[in-house]
Amino acid sequence: MNALTGLDLAAIPDRIQAEVQRAIQRSIKGVEYFSTSGPMLGSTPKDVLHSRGTMSLYHYRPMSDEIYRVPVLIVMATTNRGYILDLVPGQSFIEFLLKHGYDVYMLDWSAPRPEEKSLRMEDYVLDFIPDCVRRVQADSGEQDVSVIGYCFGGVLSLLYGSIFPDGPMKNLICFTTPIDFREMKLFSNFSDRRYFDVDRLVDSVGNVPPEMILSSFEMLRPASRAVSQIQLWENIWNDQFVKSYRMFDRWATDTLPLAGEYFRTITKDLMWDNKLYNDTMSVGGRPAKLENIKVPILHAVAEHDHIVPYDAAKHLIAKIGSADKEEVVLKGGHVSLVAGANAIKRLWPKLDSWLGTRST
Amino acid sequence: MTDKITDPVALWQKMVGEMEKGFNSFATKAMETPEFSQAMNRAGGAAAGAQKQFGDLMEKYLLSMNLPSREQMTGIAERLQSIEGQLGEIRSMLNQMSAASGGSPIDAAPRPPRTKRPPSEGGGHK
Numbered sequence: 067m068n069a070l071t072g073l074d075l076a077a078i079p080d081r082i083q084a085e086v087q088r089a090i091q092r093s094i095k096g097v098e099y100f101s102t103s104g105p106m107l108g109s110t111p112k113d114v115l116h117s118r119g120t121m122s123l124y125h126y127r128p129m130s131d132e133i134y135r136v137p138v139l140i141v142m143a144t145t146n147r148g149y150i151l152d153l154v155p156g157q158s159f160i161e162f163l164l165k166h167g168y169d170v171y172m173l174d175w176s177a178p179r180p181e182e183k184s185l186r187m188e189d190y191v192l193d194f195i196p197d198c199v200r201r202v203q204a205d206s207g208e209q210d211v212s213v214i215g216y217c218f219g220g221v222l223s224l225l226y227g228s229i230f231p232d233g234p235m236k237n238l239i240c241f242t243t244p245i246d247f248r249e250m251k252l253f254s255n256f257s258d259r260r261y262f263d264v265d266r267l268v269d270s271v272g273n274v275p276p277e278m279i280l281s282s283f284e285m286l287r288p289a290s291r292a293v294s295q296i297q298l299w300e301n302i303w304n305d306q307f308v309k310s311y312r313m314f315d316r317w318a319t320d321t322l323p324l325a326g327e328y329f330r331t332i333t334k335d336l337m338w339d340n341k342l343y344n345d346t347m348s349v350g351g352r353p354a355k356l357e358n359i360k361v362p363i364l365h366a367v368a369e370h371d372h373i374v375p376y377d378a379a380k381h382l383i384a385k386i387g388s389a390d391k392e393e394v395v396l397k398g399g400h401v402s403l404v405a406g407a408n409a410i411k412r413l414w415p416k417l418d419s420w421l422g423t424r425s426t
Numbered sequence: 427m428t429d430k431i432t433d434p435v436a437l438w439q440k441m442v443g444e445m446e447k448g449f450n451s452f453a454t455k456a457m458e459t460p461e462f463s464q465a466m467n468r469a470g471g472a473a474a475g476a477q478k479q480f481g482d483l484m485e486k487y488l489l490s491m492n493l494p495s496r497e498q499m500t501g502i503a504e505r506l507q508s509i510e511g512q513l514g515e516i517r518s519m520l521n522q523m524s525a526a527s528g529g530s531p532i533d534a535a536p537r538p539p540r541t542k543r544p545p546s547e548g549g550g551h552k
Contacts, residue, residue: 085435115518117511119504128538135540167542179504180497204522208540255458261467278470285457289449296442422544 091303104312108149110160115171116201120178120185120325123198124148125171125205129164134425136236137169137206139198141219144190144324145279148174150317150405151216157313159404162414168425169206173198173219178325183272185325187332188350191225199234210236212425216404217242217374221342224382227361228354237424238363239417240382241404242374245356246343247336249378252286257337264333268326280321286372314401343381356382362390364420366413368403369395392420 116123140160142148151172152160163170173195178185202211213235215223220243227235244250256262267274284291294311301307324332341347347354363386367379376395383393396403396412403413456462488495494502 081433081435113518114511114514116515117507119508122511130538130542132538132542133540134542169540176507179500205518206540252454252457255460255463256466258460258463258467260460261464263467267470286454287450288453289446293442293446300439419544419546423546426543426547 088303092299104316105154105309107154107313107316108147108152109154110152110158110164112172115205116198118194118197119182120175121194121198122174122176123171123201124174126160126164128169129161130167133167133169134422135208136210136212136425137171137202137208138163138212138214138421138425139202140170140172141195141213141215141223142172142174143217143219144175144222144328145218145322147317147320147322148172150401153313153317153405154309157406157410159409159414162410162418166418166422168421171198171202171205175322177276177322178273180272183268183326186327186350187225187335189325190222190328191229191349191354192352195222195226196230203234209234212237212239212421214239215241215243217244217400221245221336224342224356224359225347225349225354228356228358229349229352231358231360235361237421238359238361239421240363240365241413242367242371242379242400243365243382244374244378245382245385246378246380247340248343249375250337250373251375253282254337256282256285257333259338262333264330268330272326273323274326274329276321276323279324280319283318283321283373310406314406318401343385345385356385357387360387360389362424363388363392364417365391365393366403366416367393367395368398368400370398371400371403373400 111127112124113127114122115125140148140151142151152158155161160170160172199211199213203209211234213223213227215221215238220240223238223240224243224245227238248254257264294315298308298311301311335341335347339346342354342356345355345357363383365379365382367374367376369376371379380393383391394416396416398408398412402408485495485497
């Protein structure tokens, strides 16, 4: 160590050699990166039980010798594809559930067609979800169904649960689910009713384009995309890093358009009037108060969630009518809470221990 | 072993990380202002209108060239998806009918029994 400069002079040749090797690897892997596609995502074997327009219901093939009595229906967020929960073997939440003895179904979404611009909140909460629940009951032969909602899928599940408090939902698990939309400060400002003419937008474009949804997500952290490109270049020699980058980048940019009328309701009822938090929300004229939900509920939130900040999610458990309710705050962000290396260590085992005892 | 403090690569990575945090924080503060919302929505409204007009114009152009528009191609893809969905449903119904009549489902493995107990109650992980 050089006492004057603080540099370890003996280590410099090794460091230079390592950097030269990485530079060579970057060139080779860089070419590979652009000439190959990423890992295949969402490949856990499944059957399409039902498909209707924007909605698809999958049943995943069991992977254990015996399964819990109560099937699980996952309700995906309407802005993104469900394969975030089924990335690749070893990093798939679906695979984890199957191997731990759950019978798993997923309500996933595809881009709404132009003629589906008139889909309303009612269609999602009073038609799509109940329809899927009925099909899960018929397919599994069980009356009880546990529901897992991710992000806005959690909001839809809460609305469903509050309108149908007498079942058949047996347990409810929400991941990073906002209820106080005032606290989603940037989204709230983007959709400020003084300046954002949602009627004009929906009337002119029909379905809200995915580019707009993606831009609004990316604006929450405007420097992060550029920085992630720099990090990709620095780490392109590292196959594990590149694989992970490609999985998450593909999913994050695979944003779905939103049905126009549905978006109008989200903006007016949730972003502007904060009706879910204020207990004034209704869907198709049916009151949707969170206090109506009496089933066991687990709410998992991320400590560093920039999309759904903790303040937007923290009141959920207090407002739910259940006696059996729990909030768990875990390290991670909006996506890393549910997918990736950290989820494997943190969220998934917690969910298994909570849901297993309530699935018999 | 190179010390992180004296490692130029680690220093560069730290600097990039700090710049990201700083810029995000600065931008967030700017984007929380009503002025930003006003400017963004003015630009966004104009862009949405222009996008719609351009789409209509392009549709007319493609029609005159006797070519299908993206919307029509999407429509065909969606119809195919719908047919696939209906085939899936027919298969599902056939499976249910087969199961109801005592036979085994056409293409599915037999389902495991719903007898699993949580490990805390003595049910092991299989």
